[in-house]
Amino acid sequence: MTTSTNGKFNRKPLIAGNWKMNMDHVQGITLLQKLAWTLADAEHDYGRVEVAVFPPFTDLRGVQTLTMADDLKVRYGAQDLSAHDSGAYTGEISGQFLSRLGCEYVLVGHSERRALHGESNDLLATKVAAAYRYSITPVLCVGEGLEIRQAGTHVEYTLEQLRGSLAGITKEQAETLVVAYEPVWAIGTGEVAGPEDAQELCAAIRNELSSLFGIDVASKVRVLYGGSVKAGNAAAILAQRDVDGVLVGGAALDAAEFANIVRFEHHLVTD
Numbered sequence: 001m002t003t004s005t006n007g008k009f010n011r012k013p014l015i016a017g018n019w020k021m022n023m024d025h026v027q028g029i030t031l032l033q034k035l036a037w038t039l040a041d042a043e044h045d046y047g048r049v050e051v052a053v054f055p056p057f058t059d060l061r062g063v064q065t066l067t068m069a070d071d072l073k074v075r076y077g078a079q080d081l082s083a084h085d086s087g088a089y090t091g092e093i094s095g096q097f098l099s100r101l102g103c104e105y106v107l108v109g110h111s112e113r114r115a116l117h118g119e120s121n122d123l124l125a126t127k128v129a130a131a132y133r134y135s136i137t138p139v140l141c142v143g144e145g146l147e148i149r150q151a152g153t154h155v156e157y158t159l160e161q162l163r164g165s166l167a168g169i170t171k172e173q174a175e176t177l178v179v180a181y182e183p184v185w186a187i188g189t190g191e192v193a194g195p196e197d198a199q200e201l202c203a204a205i206r207n208e209l210s211s212l213f214g215i216d217v218a219s220k221v222r223v224l225y226g227g228s229v230k231a232g233n234a235a236a237i238l239a240q241r242d243v244d245g246v247l248v249g250g251a252a253l254d255a256a257e258f259a260n261i262v263r264f265e266h267h268l269v270t271d
């Protein structure tokens with residue numbers, strides 16, 4: 001039997017904001033403070049809906065200091081990590097450093113890393129393993145480009161990314177995983193996948209995890225949708241049975257807009 005956390009979901013929704021290469025360390029603190037104040041004013045219940053932000057590396061120390069000083073309930077993570085623990089890897093950031101900075105999550109395999117930095121599924125599997133070595137929860141990103149979508153092979157393509165990027169992880173690790181389905185054609189374009197498209201892929205990912213690792217499909221594994229999510233479309237996407245949260249880019253840079261996404265339950269049409 002699963003525990004219902006909010007009446008509509010068996011898994012606690014996660015609303016995650018990826019700031020990408022925006023917000024220097026001063027701007028980042030201001031944005032986080034605004035977000036925390038907005039959610040406090042709205043009496044947001046973090047026990048029902050989890051909130052996490054993914055600032056640039058250079059913001060993380062400030063985010064940690066603010067979070068500890070003000071006892072914020074917003075979680076945070078990094079946008080990438082090295083597959084290595086330490087050594088001659090100029091420019092890379094170890095999971096150990098992220099753990100010391102209080103990161104609970106790390107994005108792995110965002111499409112911008114895959115496309116702009118040539119990150120392969122094989123490399124990403126080593127990054128997932130690195131995250132687990134330091135008890136950081138990976139948020140593994142998968143999703144197809146426009147050509148694959150138009151060819152109609154998006155489900156198989158996305159599941160192949162999933163299998164390749166998770167090679168070698170254990171069932172216990174898989175049970176704590178977060179996966180973000182982000183169709184590349186919907187990222188930063190204003191083109192949002194329809195709620196049914198999001199549901200189709202999130203369900204396929206959950207079923208694949210179930211057969212790969214023998215995990216109960218209704219387990220704690222959370223599958224998010226990402227791609228042009230805004231306050232105006234979030235509720236319909238999050239109402240889908242297998243969508244456990246959203247990974248937000250552009251709209252996460254505006255505290256009021258992001259807070260409205262976090263408060264999506266207030267826009268849900270009740271059954």
Ligand SMILES: O=C[C@H](O)COP(=O)(O)O
Pocket residue numbers: 018110182186187188189190226227228229247248249250251
């Ligand atoms: O990580 C976030 C995704 O890339 C979505 O970005 P977007 O909301 O700006 O489309």
